[in-house]
Amino acid sequence: MLSMYNLSEITVSKAPLVTELNDLLKDKNTVALVDENVAKIYAGLFKDVWNKIILIRAGEGAKSLVYTEIVIQQLLELNIDRSSNLIAVGGGVTCDLTGFIASTIFRGINFSFIPTTLLAQVDAAIGGKNGVNFNGYKNVIGTLQHPDLIHININFLNTLSDIEFTSGMAEVIKHACIHSFGYFEFLKRNAAEIKEKNPEILLEMVRQSVEIKAQIVAKDPKEIGGRKILNYGHTYGHAIETHLNIPHGFAVSMGIIVANELAEKQTALSEKEQLEIKNLLRQFGLPTDLSSLEFNALKNKISKDKKRIQSKIDFILLEEIGSPKIKAIDLCDLP
Ligand SMILES: NC(=O)c1ccc[n+]([C@@H]2O[C@H](COP(=O)([O-])OP(=O)(O)OC[C@H]3O[C@@H](n4cnc5c(N)ncnc54)[C@H](O)[C@@H]3O)[C@@H](O)[C@H]2O)c1
Missing domain, CATH: 1.20.1090.10 (Dehydroquinate synthase-like - alpha domain)
Structure with missing residues (x-):
């Protein structure tokens, strides 16, 4: 385990996904925001927690204020509160959006990342930059807030294009x-x-x-x-x-x-x-x-x-x- 100087805990692993992610996702206070393609490919991983999952539209279009509102509405319908924890499971888009929502909703709740693309694993998930695009400009609206945990598993890379x-x-x-x-x-x-x-x-x-x-x-x-x-x-x-x-x-x-x-x-x-x-x-x-x-x-x-x-x-x-x-x-x- 790497500890990013008290900013985030980072783990890098190649252990079987099912055994590794079960505990993280099953935590009663956790809601997972999962990239829709990842949810489809890895449906088995989520079979016991479908009621606590929000699917995130694939692609850069999800990083918008309009889409942020849609996701916040879904989170409120799931009755999340200040003790809830959001976990992003997806690429840089899902991580950037989840980090932005988690660091602003109720003035900030805990969040973690499970990055599933190579770019997200080595770059987007690390560094605390969260945000969405605005009027065609990238990452204009955002926060600088580090996730508690960044859990990287290289097995996700096997299905990447x-x-x-x-x-x-x-x-x-x-x-x-x-x-x-x-x-x-x-x-x-x-x-x-x-x-x-x-x-x-x-x-x-x-x-x-x-x-x-x-x-x-x-x-x-x-x-x-x-x-x-x-x-x-x-x-x-x-x-x-x-x-x-x-x-x-x-x-x-x-x-x-x-x-x-x-x-x-x-x-x-x-x-x-x-x-x-x-x-x-x-x-x-x-x-x-x-x-x-x-x-x-x-x-x-x-x-x-x-x-x-x-x-x-x-x-x-x-x-x-x-x-x-x-x-x-x-x-x-x-x-
Ligand atoms: N916050 C930062 O510091 C930072 C740094 C670099 C990039 N970014 C942001 O990251 C975003 C790009 O991230 P990205 O390249 O991961 O793109 P992405 O999140 O759009 O994912 C790319 C595609 O891969 C699919 N996918 C994800 N995981 C998969 C898997 N394991 N198997 C098969 N398909 C999978 C997704 O559905 C999507 O279609 C941009 O919005 C960029 O601004 C942020």
Whole structure:
């Protein structure tokens, strides 16, 4: 068990799901908010607790104020009170929505996460950011509140689509790039086993990624300093994601390549290391070719990024693999 410096307890496991989740879900004060696809695929897990489950619509559309109201109405109909505990079982959408509802209803009740996508296990569930989208802008309304427990079980990854798994791998590779050359080498060495979802290797990978994210968050829980390094690949990544409408991790992969090209001039990241990162992203099926990008349109989007300060925006650039630097770059110096 990892304890995120008194923020959340985190467990990472590969034990059979039924035995593990029964106690958590059966607790009399618990209501589970379960992604509808997860509920269908894992119906057996929920057979004894259907009366205490709220199904969450799959997809980003669930992260809205309108949908929040619908779920709150269902919770009130289940007579929840201030001693109740909400558990999210699903991907980043279900976790973000559940955390938002739990941290606001009755001015805040206990909540926990059982993340079921790779992205949610290594990223979205950890860090205390909860929220919904508003007027087409992502995560505009939200809270910073950590769940009591984050229970990660890698068996959920066996039913994830290839696209969702690959997308999550971009965040895993990001963790290695910003934190640990040793972890980067581990991913390179074990790429085939990871793609085949070898349970031992997958467990080790998820555990290491979770530990990296938890350590970074614990040092800067309110995101006023060092936690920014988690944005590596994300400034261009977010712009690419909305511009091309592609999965988050695919856009982050391209964002990493852009950041590395910038780093060549700004922080002297070597061509050799840039190539190493590109090759690892490619090995997992992530896109690295930037020829389809319209840089003018992306620059325009970035100039409206909420992280911009006057004409500069902070970029996370590598000096070498495992060694990131926060650098304010003038918009004129962007490609
Ligand atoms: N709070 C944070 O710090 C943070 C960080 C990163 C991303 N996010 C948010 O996370 C969201 C994306 O999360 P996501 O990628 O997990 O997407 P998601 O929650 O939409 O899940 C992706 C798809 O996988 C399905 N699914 C979930 N678990 C499954 C399983 N085990 N087997 C088969 N299918 C399964 C879902 O039904 C859905 O169709 C975005 O809204 C993003 O803003 C939040």
